[in-house]
Amino acid sequence: MIGVLQDPAWAGKLEEAIASAPQGTEPGQIDPSKPAGFLGIPGGPQVNMIVAFLWAVWVGWIFSTVGAFGGVMAGVGHMGVFGLGDYAKTFKQTAPTLNKSITDSIRGSNQFLVGFSALISSFNYYKMGRLVVPLAIALGLGSIVGAWGSVTLSAGKISFSAYQGYFGLFVLALGVYLFWETSPAGQANKKKAKAAAQAFEATVKKQKSGENIDTASLGVKVTKMSLTQIMFTFYGVEFKFNPLIPFFGGVVIAAIAAFLGVGGGFLLVPFLTSVAELPMYLAAGTSALAVLISMITSIITLISKGVQFDWALIGLELVGIAVGSVVGPRTSKYFSDIWLKRLFIVLALYVGIDYVLRGFFGIRLVG
Amino acid sequence: MDLQSVLHFFDPWLIEPYRWMSPAIAGYLLGTAILAGYCVIIGDLSATLVAFFNRGYLAKLRHGMEHHHKLSEEALKRGDKESYKAVNRQGLDSFGYSFSMGAALFCVSIWPMPFALAWMNLRFADAPLPLPAGFPFWGGKEVHYFTSFLLCYILVRIIYSQIMGRISWYNTWKSKVTGSYPQPGTTDS
Numbered sequence: 382m383i384g385v386l387q388d389p390a391w392a393g394k395l396e397e398a399i400a401s402a403p404q405g406t407e408p409g410q411i412d413p414s415k416p417a418g419f420l421g422i423p424g425g426p427q428v429n430m431i432v433a434f435l436w437a438v439w440v441g442w443i444f445s446t447v448g449a450f451g452g453v454m455a456g457v458g459h460m461g462v463f464g465l466g467d468y469a470k471t472f473k474q475t476a477p478t479l480n481k482s483i484t485d486s487i488r489g490s491n492q493f494l495v496g497f498s499a500l501i502s503s504f505n506y507y508k509m510g511r512l513v514v515p516l517a518i519a520l521g522l523g524s525i526v527g528a529w530g531s532v533t534l535s536a537g538k539i540s541f542s543a544y545q546g547y548f549g550l551f552v553l554a555l556g557v558y559l560f561w562e563t564s565p566a567g568q569a570n571k572k573k574a575k576a577a578a579q580a581f582e583a584t585v586k587k588q589k590s591g592e593n594i595d596t597a598s599l600g601v602k603v604t605k606m607s608l609t610q611i612m613f614t615f616y617g618v619e620f621k622f623n624p625l626i627p628f629f630g631g632v633v634i635a636a637i638a639a640f641l642g643v644g645g646g647f648l649l650v651p652f653l654t655s656v657a658e659l660p661m662y663l664a665a666g667t668s669a670l671a672v673l674i675s676m677i678t679s680i681i682t683l684i685s686k687g688v689q690f691d692w693a694l695i696g697l698e699l700v701g702i703a704v705g706s707v708v709g710p711r712t713s714k715y716f717s718d719i720w721l722k723r724l725f726i727v728l729a730l731y732v733g734i735d736y737v738l739r740g741f742f743g744i745r746l747v748g
Numbered sequence: 749m750d751l752q753s754v755l756h757f758f759d760p761w762l763i764e765p766y767r768w769m770s771p772a773i774a775g776y777l778l779g780t781a782i783l784a785g786y787c788v789i790i791g792d793l794s795a796t797l798v799a800f801f802n803r804g805y806l807a808k809l810r811h812g813m814e815h816h817h818k819l820s821e822e823a824l825k826r827g828d829k830e831s832y833k834a835v836n837r838q839g840l841d842s843f844g845y846s847f848s849m850g851a852a853l854f855c856v857s858i859w860p861m862p863f864a865l866a867w868m869n870l871r872f873a874d875a876p877l878p879l880p881a882g883f884p885f886w887g888g889k890e891v892h893y894f895t896s897f898l899l900c901y902i903l904v905r906i907i908y909s910q911i912m913g914r915i916s917w918y919n920t921w922k923s924k925v926t927g928s929y930p931q932p933g934t935t936d937s
Contacts, residue, residue, distance in 0.1 A: 444852035445802070451852070577834030578819070585822050618824045618832070650843065677898065684894045692869060693751045696862035699855050706852035707798055710805035 441705020491642030523631020549736025556729025
């Protein structure tokens, strides 16, 4: 069973938190005679291996077919499906320290799955002269500050209910954004870009010169560096950005990602392309480094605060994700992109509203 | 058979490299590096297998990415920044799918890691690695097993990627199996 792995040694802080909880058989109490469950806590939830595995298959399916939302679903699994959230809540009054320790473990587990997986970006762009070093440094420094600051300020301090509420707010914002994207206004924006891209493609096809240009010599070349402006050329075209923007963007995105245990990678690329107006292919390669840095920073900081992980559960989930990612592409042809998107908008709005109500107001939509 | 029994079964093999060197710190680092090596190799093979199963789908994603990529390069070569931005915006969708599938592949490539950490928790939860000096992120002069394993793992993965990237038969085999999709743990990723 999951959880037994934490025996024989708990990190001191978890051990203290368990010791601080009143003993007994009621909710919010610990019964030492019960078998060890989640995190080795006597009487803690025995996560059903089959449910955990199947949920992870679902997360893997989302990762491989939907193009977003996998991390959110991993979080929903940790908080709701496995019963860890409800268990943490029972200690809200009787043992707040234990409530917060379990919360930290849940968000750390999310971070492990999502943050690690979000590391993926096309590293081959590095080799193709598509890494803007000053940008990577600005983003990386911001990510360290954001992830470390966010975890340091919140580890051991945030109750499960508050975490659930903030997580819900994030999912709700994501749902609203996806909803806007599918609205006429959002579509108009996309259509305009699509029309421009297609017009350009048609022009290129008409004017095919056939000459081969050595693209290796056309990579990123930094031409000017100061504290408030960095200029570089990419394929001879000049780009400039204020390094403070990616730095503060890195702080904010890494802080949110580390606090909620959601991946920051999917936020970084749109941020760099929209706010900092950087080319997508430069943003993609560069953001991978920032995600890696912030993920490592936040997990190491959590561990240094004495947070425990249920490695067996995380391992099982990764295997489930692997299976789901094989199943996903085989079934995706049966679903249209637009219907998938709509399904996830509904899911995001439902999960977001439900978690905000449960976390901040103690109101359950269902159950 | 639960996981703890499995970990106890493998324990003699996993702990052996920790005894190959002295002082104890050197033995610990060597043992952890070898353990990380197992994780990297098994993870790489697993990710390759999943990429093989999905090679058609991955090729479709790659085509979408490459198409926009080439088009954006063309726009840049012509100095047409507006078209370039439009193509980039179009490419974000393709990138999203590719990014997410890559995330799944990366999850596959690290699946052995938590099991290795579960074993380390059994062995080293009470025995942090002593450091010659303190560091700001973990305060004291000790490193928790997770931190030392993670740093070892990253280092081993980089070295593995560098070595394997120079072995032509490995790269050829990988390209054939996965349809050249850049994967985590290889020089293409």
